[in-house]
Amino acid sequence: MTATRDEVIPSQASPSDADGRVLDAPAEGRSPSGCADLAAAEEFLLAFHDAHPEAGSLTARLAEVRRSIAETGTYQHTGAELAYGARLALRDSGWCTSGVPWQRAQVRDLRGLRNAAAIASECFEHLRLATNAGRIQPMITVFGPDSPTWSGPRIRNEQVVRYAGYSLSDGGVLGDARNRAFTAEVMRLGWKPPAVRSRFDHLPLVVETHHEGVKLVPVPRDVVQEVPLEHPEYRWFGELGLRWHTVPLVSDVQLRIGGLTYPAAPFNTWFVGTEIGTRALAGESAYDITGQVAERLGLDTSTERSLWRDRAIVEINRAVLHSFDSARVVITDHHGEALHRQVRPRPGQRGDGGKPRFTRSRDSARPDGATPDEAPAAPARPRYDVLARMNRRCLGTDPVAE
Template identity: 85%
Template sequence: MTATRDEVIPSQTSPSDASRRVLDTAGASTSPGCADLAAAEEFLLAFHDAHPEAGSLTKRLAEVRRSIAETGTYRHTGEELAFGARLALRDSGWCTSGVPWQRVRVRDLRGLRNASAIASECFEHLRLATNAGRIQPMVTVFAPDTPDRAGPRLWNEQVVRYAGYSLANGGVLGDARNRDFTSEVVRLGWKPPAHRGRFDHLPLVVETHHEGAKLVPVPRDVVQEVPLEHPEYRWFGELGLRWHTVPLVSNMQLRIGGLQYPAAPFNTWFVGTEIGTRALADENAYGIARQVADQLGMDTSSERSLWRDRAIVEINRAVLHSFDAARVVITDHHSEALHRLARLRSGPRSGGSKPRFTLNRDAASPGLTGNEAPAGPARPRYDVLARMSRRCLGTDLADQ
């Protein structure tokens, strides 16, 4: 495990002139699993600029060049891995306001190859990150892709996700975004509970080079959930809604210095609208907006009454109120938008070969990465607040 320590992460990776003179004009590798030499050199310049105590840059560059020439790849030191993961999380637009960038915990588990061990450490990540409601931002890094072996992959969009069961009438019980993924894990051998519900935990799917795809149930005792209640309306608590407390994203790949880590689950904490608007209110997910509007006594026969808007506001109020009452860290979308705008003004987002998280589109079969719209006739989407928030944050998948 990589020890957490204070470090300086520059607002823009900008190697000094002295460091730049160490580079030569070597080209980048293009074979699958091979390290990109140019990206490796750029990253090492940034790391040594931020960590002058790390030793000789010239010596480290020579080691990396020799390793890539001989094997097609190289290995990050623990300090380099931690620096790259923190920089990627900070600049990829996936981190929420208030996260202490320099103290994001990085767990170095590159030695694990078996699906059972990888799943166990994902669950340990979830337990550590929950931290009795004081959510701990964290990244766990598993083995990278190499020229002779692909690294492990996690199929799930997040480690904790709720099943979506197709009903005979064309509807969905549970989270409709996960209907296709639920059907796939059932095909692979998952047996849903005898009494299916709206908040059944899907298994974690871990794919390794030598084992293929393996299903691993998520232990119930590592998942903290918050029952949702409204600060004014008692009937809201009778709806039986709840949500898990840690958004442990698992279908993003981490790129650092020309190496690709296809399994690098990370978490910060939730923005309220991701639960209230995008999951609970959206008719492509749980679709409870009309039910809430009916309870509020609103006229739902016409869109001009703006019943959806009021219902969404009350659902989001309930989410924030419930998480606060349970003493679980969460942020609201207005604070988050201000935070993201401040970040955008401070400098451009990282791009090119700089460390970053990107959607791992080859981690599972097409359409099975979660958060997909249900098949069949198009349904209206009512997640405007969430989409606006994600665009302000730079976290809208369409923009990745």
């Protein structure tokens, strides 16, 4: 199913601002570079027509695309081509966990939207639709592509829902330490944190458009479903005040289909439990609650040979799975993922050919596209966030990478 929304500005129309002035110059620091790759376009169209013989004449379509690229430097995908390419990219993204019906993932065609407020609003609508009362709906929302004269929109957040990480005077971090640099940057750009800061404050969505530059848009609280984390055996676990959002809406990615780049194409599947438990909550570069949990469990933390970290991480992951199951929110576990990958290996990524793919945006580390400051040196003790990444790579569930 492809949802088409072109009511704002047709994809090929000349964009203009509210006063009717044609904006034919890119925002400062941005330059369009969206010429289509003809070879990649031809490869993709061959694959599309092979899979969809009912789509009509391949010869006629190739001639149309070649002519458009020769005259304008680019071309426009049909709705069917866009949906086909987006679904294949989702399948191969690394976020397509076991049981995800990628063939039936909903593709929302929003190539006509240009303004940051409208783009942010549709990201929030995506989140609302994908949440689906806990029955997570895999979905892809595609905004306008780059072209030779116009840069498509960018979303700078890693995911639409991310928790702030505030630097403390003692060198520590309140919240998600992975987002410390991003939090400092959006504060510099004008974001005001809540008067009373917490470990789970929602960061604003950062959208950059060709004619508006960078805009910060608060994420409406009512579109974010969160699960309070409790343990099936230990009542004290609920007293830790932990929670997590239910939909991993990945947003700092660009979608490449048939030689065209869609720099904003957020998509979601559903979480693997270890992404929350091992990587986020137990990860030393994130929330690092392992020691706190180990202390509550009465474990011997004086020596690593007691394996107190491992035992604490197991209980954290048990709490995540138990809480999501109790809330009736779809989640999968790493053992199920391992079996899924053995039965259905993840297709390998190829080079820059016509195969659709998601890649991380190179300039998404900070809202202004600048390179973030170098991360502090890693501590000498074992890094369980690194081990978690190794585990995900072995399972084939590592997030999209170039």
